[in-house]
Amino acid sequence: MTIQFPIMSLDYFHPTPAKQFITLSKNPRVTSKEINSLFHQLKPLQPDDLIGEWDGHILITDHPFEKVLEELNWFGNTFDTTDDVAPLIVGRNGERTCYEDWGRASVS
Structure with missing residues (x-):
């Protein structure tokens, strides 16, 4: 056998x-x-590896910013290019929207 x-x-x-x-x-x-x-x-990762839409996930560690992200209805981030990043994407009316109050960013 x-x-x-x-x-x-x-x-x-x-x-x-x-x-x-x-x-x-x-x-x-x-x-x-x-x-x-x-x-x-x-x-x-290399900066170019980040290009695209990323879904976010809040890790529950009791950090005070967790509540802020939840209140904003945080969805993730969008890296259009390394020089044009929407660091905070929120959900509004069922769609992903850049939270422009915090501006844009770049990655190096």
Whole structure:
């Protein structure tokens, strides 16, 4: 009799920092220390990797800014180019809208 075991990636036993961060972000409450520790293990991105629309997710850490983002109905960010970034996208009338009160940004 031959027993076959499924081939599992080493990632199954020791997930990458990115996968660990995603898992951590799904917890209802996390500490800033947990997030920061894992965040600093993530690989850096190049500015051009950010181009596009990004959906946001508020991590519940009791930071005072969480309430501000929630009140603004924060959706995420939009990177049209590295020199034209809408750092705060909010939901208004069912659509993604740039929160112009905070202006635009650039990434380097």
